[in-house]
Amino acid sequence: MRPVRDIAVVAFGQTDHRRTSDEFSEVEMLMPVLHDVLDRTGMKTSDIGFTCSGSSDYLAGRAFSFTMALDGVGAWPPISESHVEMDGAWALYEAWTKLLTGDADTALVYAYGKSSPGSVRDVLTRQLDPYYVAPLWPDSVALAALQAQALIDAGETDEPALAGVASRSRTAATSNSHAQLRGSVAQGDYLVRPLRTGDCPPIGDGAAAVILAAGERARDLCERPAWIRGIDHRIEAHGLGVRDLTDSPSTRLAAERAGAFERPVDTAELHAPFTSQEVVLRKALRLGADVDVNPSGGALAANPVMAAGLIRIGEAAARIHRGLSDRALGHATSGPCLQQNLVAVLEGDAR
Amino acid sequence: MSKEPVAVVGIGQTKHVAARRDVSQAGLVREAAQRALNDAELTWADIDAVVIGKAPDFFEGVMMPELYLADALGAVGKPMLRVHTAGSVGGSTALVATNLVAGRVHGTVLTLAYEKQSESNAMWGLSLPIPFQQPLLAGAGGFFAPHVRAYMRRSGAPDTVGSLVAYKDRRNALKNPYAHLHEHDITLEKVQASPMLWDPIRYSETCPSSDGAVAMVLTDRAGAARSPRPPAWMHGGAMRSEPTLFAGKDFVSPQAGKDCAADVYRQAGIADPRRDIDAVEMYVPFSWYEPMWLENLGFADEGEGWKLTESGVTELDGDLPVNMSGGVLSTNPIGASGMIRFAEAALQVRGQAGEHQVDGARRVLGHAYGGGSQFFSMWLVGAEPPAS
Numbered sequence: 001m002r003p004v005r006d007i008a009v010v011a012f013g014q015t016d017h018r019r020t021s022d023e024f025s026e027v028e029m030l031m032p033v034l035h036d037v038l039d040r041t042g043m044k045t046s047d048i049g050f051t052c053s054g055s056s057d058y059l060a061g062r063a064f065s066f067t068m069a070l071d072g073v074g075a076w077p078p079i080s081e082s083h084v085e086m087d088g089a090w091a092l093y094e095a096w097t098k099l100l101t102g103d104a105d106t107a108l109v110y111a112y113g114k115s116s117p118g119s120v121r122d123v124l125t126r127q128l129d130p131y132y133v134a135p136l137w138p139d140s141v142a143l144a145a146l147q148a149q150a151l152i153d154a155g156e157t158d159e160p161a162l163a164g165v166a167s168r169s170r171t172a173a174t175s176n177s178h179a180q181l182r183g184s185v186a187q188g189d190y191l192v193r194p195l196r197t198g199d200c201p202p203i204g205d206g207a208a209a210v211i212l213a214a215g216e217r218a219r220d221l222c223e224r225p226a227w228i229r230g231i232d233h234r235i236e237a238h239g240l241g242v243r244d245l246t247d248s249p250s251t252r253l254a255a256e257r258a259g260a261f262e263r264p265v266d267t268a269e270l271h272a273p274f275t276s277q278e279v280v281l282r283k284a285l286r287l288g289a290d291v292d293v294n295p296s297g298g299a300l301a302a303n304p305v306m307a308a309g310l311i312r313i314g315e316a317a318a319r320i321h322r323g324l325s326d327r328a329l330g331h332a333t334s335g336p337c338l339q340q341n342l343v344a345v346l347e348g349d350a351r
Numbered sequence: 352m353s354k355e356p357v358a359v360v361g362i363g364q365t366k367h368v369a370a371r372r373d374v375s376q377a378g379l380v381r382e383a384a385q386r387a388l389n390d391a392e393l394t395w396a397d398i399d400a401v402v403i404g405k406a407p408d409f410f411e412g413v414m415m416p417e418l419y420l421a422d423a424l425g426a427v428g429k430p431m432l433r434v435h436t437a438g439s440v441g442g443s444t445a446l447v448a449t450n451l452v453a454g455r456v457h458g459t460v461l462t463l464a465y466e467k468q469s470e471s472n473a474m475w476g477l478s479l480p481i482p483f484q485q486p487l488l489a490g491a492g493g494f495f496a497p498h499v500r501a502y503m504r505r506s507g508a509p510d511t512v513g514s515l516v517a518y519k520d521r522r523n524a525l526k527n528p529y530a531h532l533h534e535h536d537i538t539l540e541k542v543q544a545s546p547m548l549w550d551p552i553r554y555s556e557t558c559p560s561s562d563g564a565v566a567m568v569l570t571d572r573a574g575a576a577r578s579p580r581p582p583a584w585m586h587g588g589a590m591r592s593e594p595t596l597f598a599g600k601d602f603v604s605p606q607a608g609k610d611c612a613a614d615v616y617r618q619a620g621i622a623d624p625r626r627d628i629d630a631v632e633m634y635v636p637f638s639w640y641e642p643m644w645l646e647n648l649g650f651a652d653e654g655e656g657w658k659l660t661e662s663g664v665t666e667l668d669g670d671l672p673v674n675m676s677g678g679v680l681s682t683n684p685i686g687a688s689g690m691i692r693f694a695e696a697a698l699q700v701r702g703q704a705g706e707h708q709v710d711g712a713r714r715v716l717g718h719a720y721g722g723g724s725q726f727f728s729m730w731l732v733g734a735e736p737p738a739s
Binding site: 004051056057058062063064066067068070071074075076077078079080081082083084085086090093094097098100101102103123124126127128129130131134232233234235236237238239249250253334335336339340 | 353418422433437443447455596
């Protein structure tokens with residue numbers, strides 16, 4: 001689908017992601033990031049046409065947690081604003097649709113998550129079917145391990161290859177000052193077979209923000225806007241028993257609808273918290289060896305839940321802003337074993 | 352640039368009750384969605400995307416339940432978005448779905464909101480203590496009662512107005528087969544004799560806790576042309592937010608509510624809401640919010656809203672009926688309540704509201720709010736397609 005209006009990511013900012021942030025509230029964590037993206041564009045809150053955020057009450061441990069973050073935005077005079085209880089990548093999608101209607105020309109999108117106050121492995125079990133599955137508390141690592149084992153059994157990868165994904169990602173992260181895990185990280189012991197600690201993402205806290213702008217406004221705000229050529233997301237069945245865990249048809253369909261296969265991309269920022277998930281996504285997205293995958297280090301280097309997907313789009317856009325990429329793909333996922341996937345295709349103006 | 356006109360061609364609700372022990376959450380949402388599809392005479396295959404909303408995940412104890420509900424809502428292989436904007440979420444969800452059609456991303460979208468409050472305790476779900484922040488004081492009533500008092504003091508309204516609203520809405524609910532509370536023996540005296548909960552709010556002036564779901568099928572001009580029943584057309588929609596607490600906040604008549612209404616009226620070409628709008632489905636969880644919102648939405652001057660209520664203007668047979676369905680006071684599955692307002696507004700302009708139909712309703716406002724009177728979402732629907 002060709003969007004009816006040209007919309008671009010014109011600014012991206014993120015926190016330094018870290019294991020704990022006890023000394024900061026969510027608002028305090030978020031504020032510098034919001035100021036960062038506003039400063040980059042020279043805009044004030046009152047200049048923004050639409051604001052949308054992504055977060056989860058279950059991480060915060062309280063209902064309506066996003067209301068406090070809104071206070072941090074400075075919603076006075078009142079603003080046009082919305083919130084998704086999803087990763088911020090979907091907040092960006094909502095903002096993109098709002099800009100498509102022509103009701104706004106600019107949008108501020110942000111997302112944040114603090115995993116440190118609780119056990120994120122346990123918290124994520126509360127996403128599962130509440131009657132039949134959640135009571136068993138199968139945690140996110142165990143579910144990812146099922147997927148990894150299915151891949152190994154299908155001959156699509158093996159443990160050394162997975163270790164290679166981990167090593168490549170964290171080596172790439174050495175050039176990302178925001179990343180939580182960088183450089184040489186031991187693969188470590190099995191956490192849940194066949195996944196070792198090195199195959200799993202760090203647990204951490206962080207926030208990110210993006211500014212979108214339409215048409216000429218984007219060129220005013222950014223020297224080289226990252227135009228959203230297409231963006232789409234798809235969901236799969238929840239029950240793992242009815243899915244082929246070695247494949248991601250929702251990613252493939254979203255990529256197709258976003259136009260990802262029309263021309264090759266040079267960069268792909270994939271939201272793959274587990275090494276084995278990169279294997280699935282590479283296949284679904286038909287990424288060849290020539291594509292620079294997760295130059296930021298990806299979710300294996302920093303995985304602030306609810307913001308990690310938005311960061312992938314932001315990182316892809318930032319590479320276009322910096323002239324390091326001409327056509328990049330940003331991907332976000334949600335749910336157990338890549339249940340829901342979003343794909344954005346971003347391009348810089350021809351040089 | 353021009354937007355695609357958006358039409359409501361299917362509406363479905365569950366019968367709202369205190370506890371739907373016969374269905375799971377998936378069963379509950381499926382029921383409303385299937386009814387909306389039946390109304391539109393469409394199948395699951397006709398739906399391009401699903402937009403779902405509900406209030407806090409803590410109410411049912413499921414984190415991001417849309418993941419689990421994807422199968423039940425026929426969303427597998429489709430885009431599915433989950434909106435959460437506190438009490439206004441039902442309205443916001445419908446507006447997000449509207450934008451998918453208006454922005455020509457999709458042709459036909461299913462939007463749905465629900466709450467299955469019987470699976471937990473909403474009052475305590477709203478009352479998780481947090482350091483350095485004002486708790487909601489054991490449920491929403493404790494938060495809102497002081498603002499009702501402020502309204503009474505500011506406007507000089509007699510203390511009987513709240514009970515008139517409750518009496519009206521509960522009688523209206525008797526004409527709505529989907530309403531939760533059907534109090535066949537309701538009298539004004541009973542409302543006035545009910546226990547005081549959060550002075551000045553009495554028991555019968557508060558909303559119930561409901562299980563329920565509501566769904567709508569939204570479509571573009573081509574989809575509307577195929578609709579078997581009259582569509583409702585979206586003429587204007589907006590959301591506005593302001594901070595929870597700050598020194599300049601007017602809790603009686605928040606600026607965000609005024610701005611939101613003004614935006615909707617501008618889009619819809621409404622010059623004088625009192626004259627140009629035929630009826631209102633308004634988010635009134637505590638009875639006194641009817642006169643308060645009448646002022647906030649521009650139907651009455653400041654301090655005058657209670658006079659409309661007292662003189663019977665807002666009765667079902669009045670000049671500006673408010674909450675023909677019985678409103679939130681009679682049915683409150685929190686996350687769905689805002690969308691029920693939007694859906695009931697659409698039912699009215701489609702002429703499909705049954706016993707609680709307002710004769711000749713051509714333009715009707717649906718209104719929702721949430722948080723500490725800080726999130727607002729509204730839409731105005733009409734029987735005719737928008738002019739441009």
